[in-house]
Amino acid sequence: MTVSPAPREHDVLTDLLTQVGYRNEKAFAELYRRTSARLFGLCMRMMGDPDDAEETLQECFVVVWHRAPLFDPRLAGAMTWLMAIARNKAIDRLRQRPRTQGARDIDWDALPDTSPGPAEDGENDLAYRRLSDCLGALENRQRYCVRDAFFSGLTYVELAERMQVPLGTMKSWIRRALQQLRACMTP
CATH class of the missing domain: 1.10.10.10 (Winged helix-like DNA-binding domain superfamily/Winged helix DNA-binding domain)
Structure with missing residues (x-):
């Protein structure tokens, strides 16, 4: 008996996002479970405030639900597509902030990436x-x-x-x- 290899995370996310495009709520819940921590990390790095990051993440997944039918795996990977949406939502929220809050200086080289799963897969x-x-x-x-x-x-x-x-x-x-x-x- 041969054991088939487990599907790569990239392929799993692509399949889940495709299913979300067909309005599959279970696939949406699983996509959220698998990607929300990483997307929250991006939102947190950009927003600098946990409450703003959570609201941005929520807005991001609303957009994902509505735009999932437009996802084309030939143009971008699922995680890349999701990160772009999260980044754009964070930028929108940052631009709505009063000018006095300003941008934070971020030392990108000092930020450790300790997230498992898709990040490790992406590095390879x-x-x-x-x-x-x-x-x-x-x-x-x-x-x-x-x-x-x-x-x-x-x-x-x-x-x-x-x-x-x-x-x-x-x-x-x-x-x-x-x-x-x-x-x-x-x-």
């Missing part, structure tokens, strides 16, 4: 390694600006103020960094 993924290598090839200031723009939700204006450079310079730095990333990521 070729695309993840390629992106990590490509980010590592950027100049330090470009890398930090791209990370702060995409993971903290900072605007060009906020980044320019933080780095004490003109707005046009900041836009150029990020544009060049994204061009470098695109060139590096293209096989």
